[in-house]
Amino acid sequence: MLASFVGFYSLIFGLGISLLIIFFSIKNFKKSNILDSKILTFSFLQMFLVFVSFFGLILSFINSDFSNETVFNNSHTTKPLFYKISGTWGNHEGSLLLWLLVLTLFIFIFLVNSKNQLIKYRILTVIFQQIIIIGFFIFLLKTSNPFSYLFPIPEEGLGLNPILQDPALAIHPPILYLGYVGSSIIFSSVLAATTLNYINSNWAKHIKGWVLISWIFLTLGILLGSIWAYYELGWGGFWFWDPVENVSLMPWLALTTLFHCILVLEKRSLFKSWIIILSIATFTLSMCGTFLVRSGILNSVHTFANDPGRGLFILSFLFVLIFISIFIFFVFHKSDNKNFSPIFFLSKETSIVINNWFMMYFLSVVLIGTVYPIFLDVLSSQKISVGPPFYHKLIIPFLIPFLIFMAIGPRLKWIKSELKNKLSLFVLLIISVLASIFIVKNFETNYLLNSILVGSAFYLFFITVRDFFSKKTKKLSQNMAHFGFSLLILSILFNNIFSNEIITNLKVGESYKVDNLEIVFDDLTKENKKNYVSYTGVFSIKDENFENILKPELRIYNQPNIITSEADIKVTLFKDNFITINNVQNEDYFNVRYLIKPFMLWIWISVLLITFGGLISLFNKKYE
Amino acid sequence: MNNKIFPIIVISFFIFIFFIFFKGLNNSNTYKPSDNENKIIPKFSAYTFFDNKLVYSDNIFNQKKFYLLNIWSSWCLPCREEHPLIMNLKENSKIEIIGLNYKDKDKNAKKFINDLGNPYSKILLDEDGTKAIEWGAYGVPETFLIFENKIIKKYIGPLNSELILEIESFVK
């Protein structure tokens, strides 16, 4: 109770401090050559207050204080402590508070970390960031107050959705938000830099760190979400092209593109307007994602509390930010066409232009696929679905040239270069084509597309592997990330081509046999756990070479009353054996789904490698 | 000149997007197939519930009167709620009520009828749910009002007294 009280008033004071910071910033902007220390102090104070508020909410959750409406709606006394805490940000109100916390934390770090930048630029960035922070404060206090008081005080809470009671999903939102919110710093900073005409290589070096931080967290966040979907949703897939997944992919694509452009700006005064647009787009897409997910305008597998009132607020706020950006872009940005320095066609710049071209295409496919149904519904009342086949048809064929460019591009030098080692590039091309034909042929999946795709992924794979051993390779980070990407594409392809599955209905004691494989349903045990009843099936999977015991589980949670199916997965280096059970209505039978998923582990590893590439680049600035 | 047109295009573009999202907020995000359709009823054959005879749809809906096809099941709770209303509708002689028993166990279904009464002139069996799909249904209960081999109106979910009044006004 006290915790809620303190939390609420901390928020109000935090909002007040925003106004103070803006006031002092404007005063400071007009005169003085040094940064007013009050700005720094107040930024710290604001972060501290939001932290107190967040901590207050955590305490309310730990103490199961049901006089707090958020706690009542999302917690329960029988829930394990870990999920009481993670429940704090597993709901709409709490997650927004976390957003706010990260927003204030990042602007404080920005201030501390930008000492050698222009004073005016730093102050202006603070002002833009405070506009975003004020927006979130008002959003939180007006439409989604995490500290609403309930009276009479309920005895028991409603509980957290069981599919969210999971370790990966407990840390997924904070990581993802670090990525989203990191892009807000890029947004504020680019607006400030545009106003002051400060988009140059100096700025690029400075903002590159923020781009990398957001990018690393966003990548990790998406990875965690994917891993969770793989083992918790029980369909053995890891990416469903669901709107909620798409909205996290869109800022990622924009951020990846932006990063490549920043690399150019560091070296040459090029693509300035384009970088401004991309920086604005990255944060706008993050916000747009928040809007699409929270407003309930889209229909998705993932459960979120929907409220059109909230949707309207985010929508209005989003468009206020968009119009501010448009205004600043058109009024302050002077594109310097006069001293346009041409690009030589065989140069690193060209390869980055091509990278941008493809990335923007992928982004447009995902964006259009996600929002098109809304447009069609509003304009003509026709309802359609856009699902995986759409994205596959439009993206997969374009991956082939993309992979090949990705293999050749990094070999080019800045400004002007010649392709050296043409012979070895060619030899590797031949090898990858042969390898892919061999693999795809041997497994009777003789599709032209598959073999060309595998071939081009192999091409990138071989070239990056070769470069690990080449002394000339200066960019370990880049080679690592590109190698990771080729591995990712290869793993996904092999996973797709060689996946196998058996779906059948079985009773205890029965078995199912197909080819050499036998699935025996040995036993079913019931166990009462703290907040759920667990039914665990014992299955033995027999083949001529191996025997595995797998124990999938059905959980019947008490609060709220929901059944979840927990897959049992035997992870090995080259394939996962995955089994889930589901109850069949009115029957003693269980629906058993047994999947063999090759190279699953490598999908996760390759994403980690990509992230690792980003980390190297972040910590190894001199080396680059 | 040129550098004025471009901002205007961009701004109008975003205003358009704002407008679409704004309108979209008010639309429901869960999908329901349209319920106002004038479709010809599907052709199918099914076994009857009590005497297990094979009947054809051509011979069921062939008279020039109103038919009400009600998809129900003993395990479906809303079906229990709407059942008394359908019992009342039985009194209306202008309408013939036909039941389609969806994915049920024989024993449970008979108990349901014994406990709550039988408003149906015929009950057809749909053991695997494929007949309901022929009708374009996707859950239980769903109810179809039929006249001259055409579906006049489709009700997704349980009937209530208002909908019963609507059905009676159609029949008049």
Added chain:
Amino acid sequence: MKILKLIFITFLVFSLNYLNADEIDFQNKITKNLRCLICQGQSVYDSDSEFAISVKLVVKNKINAGLSEKEIYNFLTEKYGEWILYDPKLNKNTYILWFLPLLIFLFGGAIVIKKFINIR
């Protein structure tokens, strides 16, 4: 060269439609493309709802009755609307959906090439 590549890409897009496999694969391919009306974020293939189980059966029966993939889609869209398909059919409602990304690609390509012409 560019035209050649475009022809090549279009060919690839269409070759995707001609994957042939045995019957279960064929059935799975169809049910993966159908959206379940009960749990609306899932495909019929992934879902275990009563509706999805029945749809799987209907698809199987229709395949056995010799209907083509297209005929099965037509059958189901007639009952449940275009919404049930994850792979939207190309018609006046979806021209923009299918062609706008490709137009953006071509437009982007035009900009890229223009940059090259600038140097000469």
